[in-house]
Amino acid sequence: MSQIIRRLGVAPRHRGSVSGGTCPDLFDLADGNFAVIGTDVTDSLDSQLPEDAARADYERIVVITRETLIKAKADIPDA
Helix, strand or coil: CCCEEEECCCCHHHHCCCCCCCCCEEEEECCCCEEEECEECHHHHHHHCCCCCCCCCCCCCEECCHHHHHHHHHHCCCC
């Protein structure tokens, strides 16, 4: 299993999450992949995936806020 290297963007508390109840987050992993903390919406969006998209049984569809991704944009590498 890979290790978290760093957060991409700002901490949830800097985006207004003071209760810890809504904390979408993005992380850069040592193996070059990314980890996402988001709301699991697999049940509601799975049937809406385009025909050329698929999800393995071990994969989930998660949603993060627009603000989370925008705040992380500068930290996401181009390659």
